[in-house]
Amino acid sequence: MTKRIEFQVDPAAYRHWKIDYDGAVANLTMDVDENGGLFDGYQLKMNSYDLGVDIELADIVQRMRFEHPEVKVVVMRSGKDRIFCAGANIRMLGGAKHTHKVNFCKFTNETRNTFEAAEEDSGQKYIAAVKGACAGGGYELALACNHIMLTDDSSSSVSLPEVPLLAVLPGTGGLTRVTDKRRVRRDRADVFCSTEEGVRGKRAAEWRLVDEVIPNSKFDETVDRRAREFAAASTKADVAQGIALGPLDRTFHEDGSVTYSTVEVQANRAGRTVTITIKGPEAKPPADMTAFEAQGDQAWMLRAAREVDDAILHLRLNEPELGLMVWKTQGDAEVLLAHEALLMTNRDHWLANEVLQYWKRVLKRVDVTSRSMVALVEHGSCFAGVLAELLFAVDRSYMMEDEFEGDNRPIAAVTLSDANFGPMPMANGLTRLATRFLGEPEAVTAAEARKDVGLEAEEAEAAGLVTEILDDIDWEDEIRIFLEERASFSPDAMTGMEANLRFAGPETMETRIFGRLTAWQNWIFIRPNAVGENGALQRYGTGVRGEYNMERV
Amino acid sequence: MLDLINVSYDTQIPNNVGLSSDKKVLKALERWHPGYINWWNDLIPQNFQESMVYLRTAVSVDPKGWAKFDYVKMPEYRWGVLLAPQVEDRRIPMGEHAGELAWQEVPGEYRNMLKRLIVIQGDTEPGSVEQQRFLGLTAPSLYDMRNLFQVNVEEGRHLWAMVYLLFKYFGKDGREEADDLLRRSSGSEEAPRMLGAFNEETPDWLSFFMFTYFTDRDGKMQLESLAQSGFDPLSRTCRFMLTEEAHHMFVGETGVGRTIQATLDAMNKAGITDPYDINKIREMGVIDLPTIQKKLNLHYTLSLDLFGQEVSTNAANAFNSGIKGRYMETRIDDDHRLQGDTYVVRTVKNGLIVAEDVPALTAINMRLRDDYVRDAAGGVGRWNKLIEKSGIDFRLTLPHEAFHRQIGVFAAIKADPEGNIISDDEWEKRRDEWLPSKADGDFITSLMKPCFEPGKFASWIAAPKVGIDNKPGDFEYVKLHMA
Ligand SMILES: [Fe+2]
Numbered sequence A: 001m002t003k004r005i006e007f008q009v010d011p012a013a014y015r016h017w018k019i020d021y022d023g024a025v026a027n028l029t030m031d032v033d034e035n036g037g038l039f040d041g042y043q044l045k046m047n048s049y050d051l052g053v054d055i056e057l058a059d060i061v062q063r064m065r066f067e068h069p070e071v072k073v074v075v076m077r078s079g080k081d082r083i084f085c086a087g088a089n090i091r092m093l094g095g096a097k098h099t100h101k102v103n104f105c106k107f108t109n110e111t112r113n114t115f116e117a118a119e120e121d122s123g124q125k126y127i128a129a130v131k132g133a134c135a136g137g138g139y140e141l142a143l144a145c146n147h148i149m150l151t152d153d154s155s156s157s158v159s160l161p162e163v164p165l166l167a168v169l170p171g172t173g174g175l176t177r178v179t180d181k182r183r184v185r186r187d188r189a190d191v192f193c194s195t196e197e198g199v200r201g202k203r204a205a206e207w208r209l210v211d212e213v214i215p216n217s218k219f220d221e222t223v224d225r226r227a228r229e230f231a232a233a234s235t236k237a238d239v240a241q242g243i244a245l246g247p248l249d250r251t252f253h254e255d256g257s258v259t260y261s262t263v264e265v266q267a268n269r270a271g272r273t274v275t276i277t278i279k280g281p282e283a284k285p286p287a288d289m290t291a292f293e294a295q296g297d298q299a300w301m302l303r304a305a306r307e308v309d310d311a312i313l314h315l316r317l318n319e320p321e322l323g324l325m326v327w328k329t330q331g332d333a334e335v336l337l338a339h340e341a342l343l344m345t346n347r348d349h350w351l352a353n354e355v356l357q358y359w360k361r362v363l364k365r366v367d368v369t370s371r372s373m374v375a376l377v378e379h380g381s382c383f384a385g386v387l388a389e390l391l392f393a394v395d396r397s398y399m400m401e402d403e404f405e406g407d408n409r410p411i412a413a414v415t416l417s418d419a420n421f422g423p424m425p426m427a428n429g430l431t432r433l434a435t436r437f438l439g440e441p442e443a444v445t446a447a448e449a450r451k452d453v454g455l456e457a458e459e460a461e462a463a464g465l466v467t468e469i470l471d472d473i474d475w476e477d478e479i480r481i482f483l484e485e486r487a488s489f490s491p492d493a494m495t496g497m498e499a500n501l502r503f504a505g506p507e508t509m510e511t512r513i514f515g516r517l518t519a520w521q522n523w524i525f526i527r528p529n530a531v532g533e534n535g536a537l538q539r540y541g542t543g544v545r546g547e548y549n550m551e552r553v
Numbered sequence B: 001m002l003d004l005i006n007v008s009y010d011t012q013i014p015n016n017v018g019l020s021s022d023k024k025v026l027k028a029l030e031r032w033h034p035g036y037i038n039w040w041n042d043l044i045p046q047n048f049q050e051s052m053v054y055l056r057t058a059v060s061v062d063p064k065g066w067a068k069f070d071y072v073k074m075p076e077y078r079w080g081v082l083l084a085p086q087v088e089d090r091r092i093p094m095g096e097h098a099g100e101l102a103w104q105e106v107p108g109e110y111r112n113m114l115k116r117l118i119v120i121q122g123d124t125e126p127g128s129v130e131q132q133r134f135l136g137l138t139a140p141s142l143y144d145m146r147n148l149f150q151v152n153v154e155e156g157r158h159l160w161a162m163v164y165l166l167f168k169y170f171g172k173d174g175r176e177e178a179d180d181l182l183r184r185s186s187g188s189e190e191a192p193r194m195l196g197a198f199n200e201e202t203p204d205w206l207s208f209f210m211f212t213y214f215t216d217r218d219g220k221m222q223l224e225s226l227a228q229s230g231f232d233p234l235s236r237t238c239r240f241m242l243t244e245e246a247h248h249m250f251v252g253e254t255g256v257g258r259t260i261q262a263t264l265d266a267m268n269k270a271g272i273t274d275p276y277d278i279n280k281i282r283e284m285g286v287i288d289l290p291t292i293q294k295k296l297n298l299h300y301t302l303s304l305d306l307f308g309q310e311v312s313t314n315a316a317n318a319f320n321s322g323i324k325g326r327y328m329e330t331r332i333d334d335d336h337r338l339q340g341d342t343y344v345v346r347t348v349k350n351g352l353i354v355a356e357d358v359p360a361l362t363a364i365n366m367r368l369r370d371d372y373v374r375d376a377a378g379g380v381g382r383w384n385k386l387i388e389k390s391g392i393d394f395r396l397t398l399p400h401e402a403f404h405r406q407i408g409v410f411a412a413i414k415a416d417p418e419g420n421i422i423s424d425d426e427w428e429k430r431r432d433e434w435l436p437s438k439a440d441g442d443f444i445t446s447l448m449k450p451c452f453e454p455g456k457f458a459s460w461i462a463a464p465k466v467g468i469d470n471k472p473g474d475f476e477y478v479k480l481h482m483a
């Protein structure tokens, strides 16, 4: 894999999806171009997908919110005959490196979560209108929708055939959503997940695998009607016009570094480390939301979120060896908080809401990034509000204490705001601070009492907001030693340890997907029964069955 | 001891599988029976239901003398469950279990695959009856009407054959599938038949003959490959169905042949030598040869689509598991496992049709289709002999496999009947040269006038050389009930 995987998509150039906007209803049609695979060696037959198909979908979901806020209901359909979607392309999976498979699954999971949450976050409800076979990842797409409609033509079905057919799991949320979201009884779920052909007709509704089963002759009209009903019942405010998401201002450098307008990604391949520096806004915030809308994708709060998002995705897929991420910020915390405050005080404004929700998603993406992460709170930094969340997302943080010789930047401080106490929850449903202080909830209360105040090193440490504070004498050495040590550990053990430590507290469907389901899937993805030369995934399509080691582990 | 050759009529369902002592399955079948009869009664126009039709009914599975002929009202036809006799010590002929004893029970790990294949096969059987339901009204003779009904009742019996397997070996799932076989219906918007060709119309008798020649022949190839199955009851069922299927193809081949013959006779009589003098030929109430070619093009290509994707995982799995073999599997001289072998498949690369070696296991469908093409060419040769003999300069040909395809690699392109890739525009422009146009259809429909007088035939079709069951030319094959 030498070519760079690009997460920025030109909507005029979608190859796999078609969208037709019809007032409050958007009709989204999956019509995968067989020959449009991201890599060579497989064809995307029967509406199967690879990362490229999903990148387009993620782009569509994102633009739906920002560019088409008038949309209240999105109907997902297939453009193919007799097939809704066959799921992730098996040959692609069979040929992909473990790293790619894992990152592919993570991204697809994030995309599913994003459109699933669109109803609650943005008032955009997704309907899956299933005609034809809806198998594996195809059913997982439907599962992430808010409402599933299945035609009763005595052949259309929903199924999760991964286990019997491929010896892997329905790992894009499938197992979890069947039990946690659809609340299918576990014995029925067991039958469903081990039966290749799945379930069709009335039984699919009876088992709650779908919401409605509709006679085939009435299907299209019922779907249209349901879409209009949902749109009419929607409490989403009418918005006349969205804003355009233009291409990012972005330059790639030879050494792996990337320069964005607000983010500097500095790669150190030899040190297996990457430094991501977010530059806070310099100009004053727009006067009001009308002015913010006029700035559109150039408004700092939105621009920075898009750039950070793209940087993480780029690093995940294209720079797998940069195992240690160092997060830094530079800028004026007060100005940053003024930008944030405009959104926080206008949360009922559609665009303010969207930008804040987007930050929530970006921060969640940081949470589940399997790199060691450290934040360095240097002088001149602006870890305030949403950017302060980074401190609680990373594995450790170090903060400069007192003046440093020859450094005349403002003294390092951490500033909390309302954004740290509710609107940016983690996958576990808690704020990062609540998760951090699971054993000392009073620390959250104390921190909240001190919001909007710049806390310098000693105070920040006392409040438990940073791991360690270091003065001019120790800083350079301690940081160097930490980075060197961290970059030398086994990446597998690091990933495992960090993923376990990051998500304290309650389980939610989301944590179960990213934790339990993903971990099991990734284990299976390295086991010979699936991926060995004679494993089911490798043998799929040859006609010869996988050979299994029958020993239970 | 059970008599496994002669059909027992001691239950409502004639059979040679000892149904009377298999209470569980018998009960299930009896429960399904009324639904089947309803399906039949709703389907075939009422006056035909009450007519006496000279039909053959199976009385044994012995290849010699397995049927007897008599008048019967179709709803009283004894649809039965008939399996070819069990071959002692039969072995699985192919795949990773080659050489092992054939299975008498469904192996758990292949249950789904087997069920799917049986359901797909089962779905085609009633499908064609549904497609042909109104043809009786325009039968060109009582002889042809009888043949139509014979084909229909036997397709009905084939449905029974598949339903028996579902009841006997697939438990509750099998019963549900059996119900759905009656629920789906050809061309239905509500629940169409599973395969495309079985949702197309059979609008006229020439279509019927083309269908029984080309599409029933696909059925034959599928049955031939299922007859190789390591699951012995399926193999035995299919072996017996093949004896019936042969008659369907006979009806098709002779039907098209007699249509051609009527055209040739009329042309010669009028002294017309140019087969493209279409208006003049049509004026005589016969179907011109170029239009017959167009009908052939249509039905042949729809039938090619039934073989599915050229390169297919499902087909590979089915072969390797010993569920479905190749045509004449046991006569093929190889290891019957195919694990390292390759097979040539034509495909489209960079806008050209090229041949490519692919793993033989994945090309099972392609191989069966190639065998089909060879098999289908036989009758076309015999039709051409008729034309040759008449002295008229015309040849019927099978179009190229890339022509007019909806399934497989060629679905993505447009090609002419010679297999030259052409543009969409060109296709639109020339389509009516190659496939029946609306006007062609209207003309054929205009000829579809019933001819119900014993021994008489519609203008467009010649009399058969010999009668069914060696009956004389004016035999009353159907005693019509005219209410
Ligand atoms: Fe048949």
Ligand SMILES: [Fe+2]
Pocket: B155, B216, B219, B245, B248
């Ligand atoms: Fe037949």
